[in-house]
Amino acid sequence: AQSVTQLGSHVSVSEGALVLLRCNYSSSVPPYLFWYVQYPNQGLQLLLKYTSAATLVKGINGFEAEFKKSETSFHLTKPSAHMSDAAEYFCAVRNERQLTFGSGTQLTVLP
């Protein structure tokens, strides 16, 4: 089965700084990869998805992720953090029709 690993359960950045959230995948077939964001006491919102088209995927709210097969990575980035970006972020891989989630990364944005 395919899986994802998120490195760093907590990441803190200053407002305006680069955001980098790490995700590595394990898959024997070309994976479909996703990043979701969860605000407190809410469900998950899709940020972006990779489906084997362009390796650089642009999502909502200025986020993007790059699929790197050689590194089995799908890291999420944003050039300049906003206070409103503070949330929990989940990387996920599709197994048939199900999603398998990483353990999540809590992003804190410092003023």
Added chain:
Amino acid sequence: GAVVSQHPSRVICKSGTSVKIECRSLDFQATTMFWYRQFPKQSLMLMATSNEGSKATYEQGVEKDKFLINHASLTLSTLTVTSAHPEDSSFYICSAIRGGGIIETQYFGPGTRLLVL
């Protein structure tokens, strides 16, 4: 974008009672929906796959007689927690699949916070 709703958003019940949670896809039809459970500071754990017109598929370790799932229409799946106990207190999130193949995407509901006293 695709919208999935859940009702109620929050419920408090006494131990031994049953609680029903609804999941609706508002602007698309979904033959497949999923139910997840999330404990504080943890990731989502898949409980079951809800299939319209057929029986749900439960993940290993999930009691199907305790967590009853009904997917009676293409826009509605319900999860009933029967004889709830305090250890069932959790955040329950549903999702619905829209599209198929390469464009298939899961859209999530806002979640239901269950507290069993």
